[in-house]
Amino acid sequence: MLARRDHIDILKSGVRKWNTWREENATVVPQLSGADLRETNLAGVAFEKTDLCKAKLFFGAKLDTNILSEIQTNWPEKLATIWDDAKKDWDIDSALLEQVKKPDWHGWSESEGKDQGE
Numbered sequence: 001m002l003a004r005r006d007h008i009d010i011l012k013s014g015v016r017k018w019n020t021w022r023e024e025n026a027t028v029v030p031q032l033s034g035a036d037l038r039e040t041n042l043a044g045v046a047f048e049k050t051d052l053c054k055a056k057l058f059f060g061a062k063l064d065t066n067i068l069s070e071i072q073t074n075w076p077e078k079l080a081t082i083w084d085d086a087k088k089d090w091d092i093d094s095a096l097l098e099q100v101k102k103p104d105w106h107g108w109s110e111s112e113g114k115d116q117g118e
Helices: 005-012 015-024 065-074 094-101 110-115
Strands: 081-084 089-092
Touching: 005 015, 089 094
Parallel strands: none
Antiparallel strands: 081 089
């Protein structure tokens, strides 16, 4: 199932709006499959019942430590997906993937998040 545009729009409109929407629509299962969450502020987002394994492109996203750790452990390639201009497609950066897999890696610096995918 593909991501629903309205769900992505709510998420990208801010943490408070997303969390309020989730409280008011607790029976809705958010559809974020294939969503580009690059550089999105996801710190404090209520992701209950949201399948993050189907979302992609978390590079530079602001993530809570527990969510970052879960993605890093289970789907590190999602943190190392970058735009390849030559292919005109998303690709996994092997060097970045190795960095992400390190146990002492805890996210991107501000400059890394801004430079990626431009």
